[in-house]
Amino acid sequence: MGANQHARGLADVDLYLTSVRRMLRIIELIRRSRLPTAGLRQPFRDFEEAVSAVPTIRNALEHLDSATVDGRMSLGFGIAADRMTVSLGSVMVDTFALYEASTVLHRAIRAVVDPIAAQEVHQQAPLLSLLENNS
Helix, strand or coil: CCHHHHHHHHHHHHHHHHHHHHHHHHHHHHHHECCCCHHHHHHHHHHHHHCCCHHHHHHHHHCHHHHCCCCCCCEEEEECCCCEEEEECCEEEEHHHHHHHHHHHHHHHHHHHHHHHHCCCCCCCCCCCCEHHHC
């Protein structure tokens, strides 16, 4: 892999992992909200399990110097037509697997939110205050 392709891949993965971490923050926002979350509990757990390696890899990418200082762990990259993998020791992130997990989570959230949003199209007062402390 050429240096230019490697640098672009590194930037892409960095941004991608940041987006996945934002999805984790969305989960936390929804958990604190008054949305009906019973149907979301399993999709939330499945997504969190699928992305469990993201914080480790993201931290290593952000603090690259400390991730390789001891010489025992270094970041590894693999690029294929449909995915990129990043590994650090035994921890690995596969962008295609993360995409699939994100898609399932997105559909589950939309299944809960869309019926509520469809009822609010006339600019009336919201049917549901999203934050518990904002009743």
